[in-house]
Amino acid sequence: MHSAPTALAPEWLAVPDDPDDLAEGVWPASAHRDAEGALVLGGAPVADLVRSYGTPLLVIDEGEVRRRAAALRDAFEAAASAHGTTARVYYAGKAFLSTVVARWMVEEGLNVDVCTGGELQVALAASVEPSRIGFHGNNKSVTELESAVEVGVGTIIIDSAIEIERLAAITARAGARVRVMLRVNSGVHAETHDFLATAHEDQKFGLPLADAEAVVARIREIPGLEFVGLHCHIGSQIFGVAGFRESASRVLDLHAVLLEDGPVPELNLGGGFGIAYTRVDDPAPVGELAEGIVTAVAEGCAARGIDVPALSFEPGRAIIGNAGVTLYEIGTIKDVVLENGARRYLSVDGGMSDNARTALYGAQYSARLASRAGDGEPVLSRVVGKHCESGDIVVDHEYLPADAAPGDLLAVPATGAYCAPLSSNYNHVPRPPIVSVLDGAARLIVRGETVADLLSRDAGIPESDSGADPTQTSEGER
Template sequence: MRAHEAGALHGDIGSRGPAWLRTPVDVNALVPQLWPRTVARGADGALTVGGLDVRTLAAEFGTPVYVLDEEDLRSRCRDFRSAFSGDDVYYAGKAFLCRAVVRMINEEGLHLDVCTGGELAVALSAGMPPERIGFHGNNKSVTELARALDAGVGRIIVDSVDEIERLTALARDREVRPKVLVRVTVGVEAHTHEFIATAHEDQKFGFSLAGGSALAAALRIVDEDVLELRGLHSHIGSQIFDASGFEVSARRVLGLQAQIRDARSVELPELDLGGGFGIAYTTQDDPSTPQELAKRLHRIVEDECAALALRVPHLSIEPGRAIAGPAVFTLYQVGTVKDVDGLRTYVSVDGGMSDNIRTALYDASYSATVASRTSTTPPILARVVGKHCESGDIVVKDEFLPADVQPGDLLAVPGTGAYCRSMASNYNHVPRPGVIAVRDGVARVIVRRETEDDLLALDVG
């Protein structure tokens, strides 16, 4: 939902729904926190990004297409690197990963977090220094672990007893001493969707703090002295705006650090507090800046270390969504517009849940705007839907669009850089969209659009 702008507003939205849905809006307004930093409206009302008109991009690259504002992504990398100066900032590749993005975050001085062998392959093929790669995952195979060791991956975040055993055997065979962190489940329930809250006890990630398995795992690694235990890791969830969860998590993890010190006279030198920092998908969201996050997290860690008489460990964080999410918008073309008995207007676009599953999967909210022009017609409350054979194929649940929205219009949905292309599918045999990067008036394909030939190439029956 866009901001409730004052000014030249039109129409009567009616009395349906909560107050924020009944507030008239300027359908042409762009709310800066929702859009990549170089996006603006041109003199004739069409959106521009990186100095290029979206109509030109649509004509050249087709729709739907993910449009990455390269300067925006790079500037967010720099913001985190500056705010967390002296710490390690790992870009969480699961948000969106391709070789071009690996090169961007490498050039901007960030580290990289991967969680599968495929993500590791992309990272290595793009020239990411392996010593600046962290390897996550709750079920890493022997093959994946062996590849990480052979490549010289900088750290592996161990997630189970089985993994400790696998990695220990591989390290002995290779006569190497990999650096590891133990992932700790701290029992913090992040205020987010159940499926993306990762630190409560009843889920698949990490070692339980309350049950004692985290301490047992750490002591086992120290005692066996094959793997180098560098520290502890905690990740409490995703799309988090309330820093109180990080405060509780840090306190509990550092308490475990103190237990390890007391049991084995070992002070672990590192602490990773994970990521999950929220972004603005609608005007209802109020994310913190990297500077605010850094100030809060450093204060939490320093205060708790002082209370426990611990040396302050080297801090790591893992922003993914906070870097890639706002840097991308998806550009669609409107195909049909349907008023359903005055209840709602359905605006159908040429993509849908195959390029953005988050609305269906997480009940996520997005915003949208007509991108190819402005309008002076009254706003209507619309639902942006896709072309798939599912009633849940919704891209934007509720948005004010101009009453004259029509087939052929270009529609832009911001905030789609995280978990949209990376979770995209071929449902209904729809080819996945491409990704273009735009910077300083130049657009280039960084992930090409799939074709029907691509789909048929895998069908060997």
């Protein structure tokens, strides 16, 4: 690797010796180039995928998803067993949920976490046993809570005092009893490598630790509610265990107090485990995370003279993030020369409608030519979308071969989490299809939208005058 030659490039981005390489850990393990230099995912050549489904196209490597799910399950179960307790892993459906993915999770021994009525219905449509579902959300409606109680959701995570009274009324009418946890704020917020401790988090989720004892007392008064423990989630893209260790210590103080008035059998420490979006990202190995977090809990319990509770965790991104790769077609290319350097803009046929994370969070991604190997020096590039926004950026900083040209396929890895769930129809762009690949075979798991789909929702267009054939496919789903 060489030092970046232009002031426009961030310090972390080095010029690659090979602008066609696929960084280990960023791409699915199955990703490789064939003899002609074209990208292959899950045994399926990207050219074949694009011929069948068009671009943009989100490709999910099923083998990668299953491997990561099983690795997390095994790591936490083993770490818990070593400390005399048990662990359950819930897949955080907000990362990306479809019926197919939900079935993969159950087949790999995971439970499923949802946070809206819509996500609950997806899990149920996938035939996930309701007892294996955890239901989150800071504003669960009465209708959503009624549905959760009716189907027998395994655990409802209470996020506010108002929810307690809603559930009290619902369970009384239904003659039901439901397991509930209380989400609390430990005052620790972890993001990537750093965490900041404050007295009370200024956020919409959960309740402060100082308020929790009284709230739990109210829960325990209600015949229809079975209090089973505390829940705490400290952030996202966390690469180490320091934040979890500090948060667990604070929550265990409350846990010990609550034990004086009744059982507290479970502790859910959430998720937020980070992944590699670029070659410089260095998340802790799964086994190290699991052992570090569970050991921190076990040590904290020993120091307080209490038993280690059953543990649960909610990874999402860590399971599906690196399994996803988005394929685009390059449309136009512009070179912009500035006083402190030059940057190439490559416009693709998607953008912030299928990946809003760069615009929302300043997220960093990688990119590589996919339809062929490049033949040219690495050029500092920015991959942008087709939307009418200057902030419509897919990949902010990357080195791509100088001969990249219109018509080439471009692949952006690590798009399996939060891209499809955050997608939109901005500028009336249809959302792309999603396919899974395994052993060279591809199958459609979420249908792409068409312009006809979008027009069908416009109440100002009579059906006979819409000018769109509802069976017609768009370029995003051929």
